Amino acid sequence: MAKMKNCPMCGKIFVPLGTAKYCPDCQDKMREKEAEVVNYVRDNPKCKVSELIEATGASESMIKRLIREGRFEQVGVQMSYPCEKCGKPIFTGKFCSECMESMRKEVQAQTAKFAAASQAAKPAAGGRGGGMYTKKFEDK
Numbered sequence: 685m686a687k688m689k690n691c692p693m694c695g696k697i698f699v700p701l702g703t704a705k706y707c708p709d710c711q712d713k714m715r716e717k718e719a720e721v722v723n724y725v726r727d728n729p730k731c732k733v734s735e736l737i738e739a740t741g742a743s744e745s746m747i748k749r750l751i752r753e754g755r756f757e758q759v760g761v762q763m764s765y766p767c768e769k770c771g772k773p774i775f776t777g778k779f780c781s782e783c784m785e786s787m788r789k790e791v792q793a794q795t796a797k798f799a800a801a802s803q804a805a806k807p808a809a810g811g812r813g814g815g816m817y818t819k820k821f822e823d824k
């Protein structure tokens with residue numbers, strides 16, 4: 685028996701085909717909306733994401749997905765969207781290169797701190813060895 689699903693868009697019960705998340709009606713509507721968004725960008729290559737949302741009524745997540753899928757590049761437009769950390773316009777990924785760099789440094793600092801902490805825990809063993817050497821020296 686096929687599994688029934690509730691469409692998260694309209695609430696209608698449907699039998700999902702493959703990985704379909706929405707009912708066929710909503711899938712169609714979404715494809716239409718995507719085409720509308722892509723057409724708008726093609727006609728207004730300099731438009732911003734916020735403008736696009738206002739003009740087409742598309743959701744930000746849909747636009748981001750279209751950017752990631754390269755749908756705007758297909759019509760010759762490189763669409764930018766804001767970095768999730770500082771809001772600077774970016775073309776790929778979630779963050780701008782500066783935020784990526786500062787996050788990478790942060791991770792590095794964290795790793796260094798962790799390494800230093802585990803180094804600090806070690807000398808107990810090394811210290812005992814050192815003690816033995818000291819004793820040998822004293823025996824002479």
Ligand SMILES: [Zn+2]
Pocket residue numbers: 691692693694695696706707708709710711
């Ligand atoms: Zn639906």
Ligand SMILES: [Zn+2]
Pocket residue numbers: 767768769770771772779780781782783784
């Ligand atoms: Zn940034």
